[in-house]
Amino acid sequence: MDFGINLATSADSWKVxxxxxxxxxxxxxxxxxxxxxxxxxxxxxxxxxxxxxIRLATGVLIPSNRIAPVAAGALASLNALxxxxxxxxxxxxxxxxxxxxxxxxxxxxxxxxIRIVQGLLAGDTLEWAFEGKRRKIRFLSPEIxxxxxxxxxxxxxxxxxxxxxxxxxxxxxxxxxxxxxxGAARAAVADMQQAWRAAGVDPAGRVATAFTxxxxxxxxxxxxxxxxRAQAGPHAxxxxxxxxxxGEFGNMGRTVxxxxxxxxxxxxxxxxGTSRRTRGTCRIIEGTSCSSARRSRRSAPRx
Amino acid sequence: xxxRPEEQEVCTADLIxxxxxxxxxxxxxxxxxELSAAGYNHFAISIRHGHPGMLxxxxxxxxxx
Numbered sequence: 001m002d003f004g005i006n007l008a009t010s011a012d013s014w015k016v017x018x019x020x021x022x023x024x025x026x027x028x029x030x031x032x033x034x035x036x037x038x039x040x041x042x043x044x045x046x047x048x049x050x051x052x053x054i055r056l057a058t059g060v061l062i063p064s065n066r067i068a069p070v071a072a073g074a075l076a077s078l079n080a081l082x083x084x085x086x087x088x089x090x091x092x093x094x095x096x097x098x099x100x101x102x103x104x105x106x107x108x109x110x111x112x113x114i115r116i117v118q119g120l121l122a123g124d125t126l127e128w129a130f131e132g133k134r135r136k137i138r139f140l141s142p143e144i145x146x147x148x149x150x151x152x153x154x155x156x157x158x159x160x161x162x163x164x165x166x167x168x169x170x171x172x173x174x175x176x177x178x179x180x181x182x183g184a185a186r187a188a189v190a191d192m193q194q195a196w197r198a199a200g201v202d203p204a205g206r207v208a209t210a211f212t213x214x215x216x217x218x219x220x221x222x223x224x225x226x227x228x229r230a231q232a233g234p235h236a237x238x239x240x241x242x243x244x245x246x247g248e249f250g251n252m253g254r255t256v257x258x259x260x261x262x263x264x265x266x267x268x269x270x271x272x273g274t275s276r277r278t279r280g281t282c283r284i285i286e287g288t289s290c291s292s293a294r295r296s297r298r299s300a301p302r303x
Numbered sequence: 304x305x306x307r308p309e310e311q312e313v314c315t316a317d318l319i320x321x322x323x324x325x326x327x328x329x330x331x332x333x334x335x336x337e338l339s340a341a342g343y344n345h346f347a348i349s350i351r352h353g354h355p356g357m358l359x360x361x362x363x364x365x366x367x368x
Contacts, residue, residue, distance in 0.1 A: 001339040003365045004347040005358070008304040016350055016358065023362040029347050036304055059347070177343075180323040182334060189342040203342065210338050213349035214324030216331060216360040223316035223325055231351050232323040233306045233314040239322050240313055 002026040006059050006211055008234075009037040014047040021054040029059025029089060029176075029211070035099040041074045048081035057087035059211075060158045060176065062096040063105050067130065068116035069137060076121060076139070076147035084151035089176060090114060091158035094238075098245065107167055114155065114171065121149050156207060162191060169195035174207035180235060185210055304352055324348065328364050335368045 004027035005020050007013050017028045028047065032040045044056050056078065061071060079086045090113070092104035105113075112129075116137075119126040125138040142149045156174035159165045165188075168175045175192050179185040193203040213235025215228040222228065306314055319325050324334060335346060346365075350357045 001335065001344050001346055001368065003361070004345060005350045005361075006347045007350055008352055010352055016355055019355065019358050020350075023358055024365075025358075025362070027345065027347065176347075181321060182337060185338060185343070186341045193342055207345050208343045209345040209347055210343045211347050212324050213351075214326075214331070215319075216357075216364055217325060217327050219327070223319045224314070228319055228325055229306060229311070229314050231354055231357060232319045232325045233310070234304060234351070235349055236318045236322040237306065237310050237314055240318070 004028060004055075004057075004209075007031065007043075008033070009040050009043045011038040011043060012046070013038070013043040014050040017047040017054060017056070018050045021051045025054060027055040027057055027087065029057045031095070032058060032060060032062050032065055033095045033099065034065060036095060041078070044078055045081060048078055048085075051082070051085075053085075055085045055087055056082055057156070058089045060089035060091040060156070062093040063090065063110050063113040064093065064102075065096060068113045068128065069120060071113075072117045072120035072139075073147065075117070075153050076142070076149050079148035079151055079153055080146070083148055086151075086153050087156055087174075088117065088153050089156040089158060091176075092164070107163055111167060111171075118155065121153055123149055154207070156209065158211070159192075160188075162195075165192050165195045168192065169199035169201055172199070172201050172206075174209065176209040176211045178211045178238075180212045180214065328367065331364050332367050335364070339368075 004025055005016070006029040007016060009030045009032075010016075013028075013030065020028060030040045030044050030047075031037050040058060040061070044058070047054075047056055058075075063071075066074070075086060075088055090110065092107065092110050093102070094104070097104055116126060116128050120137070120139055123139065123142065125136055127134045128137050129135075139147070139149060154174060155171060156176055157164060157168040157171070158176040158178065159168045160178065165175065169192070177185060177188045177192070179188070189208055192208060196203045196206060213232050215231035217223070217225075217228060324331055326334070338346060348357070348361050350361075
């Protein structure tokens with residue numbers, strides 16, 4: 001197993017990535033969440049020119065954020081700045097979409113997007129549907145060296161559910177799984193490996209990434225210390241946002257412990273048709289988690 | 304990216320313990336070994352904006368796996 005970092009992209013993320021490279025990290029993943037973070041490709045470009053070994057990955061690119069030929073051009077440009085160090089991570093969208101009031105793009109739309117991006121990077125001429133017409137497109141002059149389409153750019157899909165994992169296997173891609181819950185992570189990778197094998201892909205030859213948040217506690221530090229909350233809290237609460245937004249956007253696939261699942265249908269009913277995340281979060285506080293929160297504070301283990 | 308004020312109340316010790324890789328260095332190293340045994344070959348940890356010291360914390364964890 002090797003180790004990487006994932007970043008809520010900042011314009012100066014290159015500073016963190018450069019230090020990560022010095023410490024031996026293998027890969028840096030950059031979020032593509034336009035209303036919360038800095039632009040992913042701008043930050044990756046800066047990181048590309050400030051580093052020499054660490055891999056730079058879209059983590060993950062959301063298809064609706066830019067048309068496929070633009071994504072292909074951006075990846076090929078990065079690949080010119082960081083030859084052979086670029087990874088193309090993609091998913092149907094969580095924060096990038098929900099912050100604009102949108103659910104995920106369809107798997108079918110993502111599959112077509114990947115076909116265009118990978119086809120262009122391979123130097124193919126392909127048919128692309130845009131603004132109601134199909135047109136033939138290709139990179140017109142890759143040989144002059146303004147971009148790099150020679151070095152491969154591996155594909156990785158973030159797939160939290162079985163249909164996404166089937167698509168990942170069908171495309172022979174690497175896989176990301178956003179987790180923090182060990183039981184769910186075990187079940188997911190077992191399913192992914194089965195899907196790869198069914199598609200004739202050797203799992204040993206594919207990158208299987210556990211993508212998570214957390215905090216290294218100091219001796220005696222509580223799980224809900226201010227430092228732990230700051231470092232691990234944003235990842236922890238995503239599962240609750242997913243519960244709150246079930247009725248509006250469907251299930252992103254982030255598994256929560258069984259003791260919380262019984263709340264999900266009630267929360268989904270109570271928030272169906274609403275569009276206010278805060279309203280849903282407040283319902284959790286008022287209706288369920290508040291008592292759990294008080295219990296947890298009392299019983300927070302000391303390590 | 305960060306917790307909003309209204310999220311502080313629901314971000315409990317139980318939630319953090321269950322849904323994230325939080326623990327002491329040996330505890331996290333054990334969990335990483337379990338992930339590796341399950342079939343993961345890459346692990347990516349979120350480095351929070353404004354918390355660059357996390358890089359060293361986690362590098363120490365990884366060095367022992």
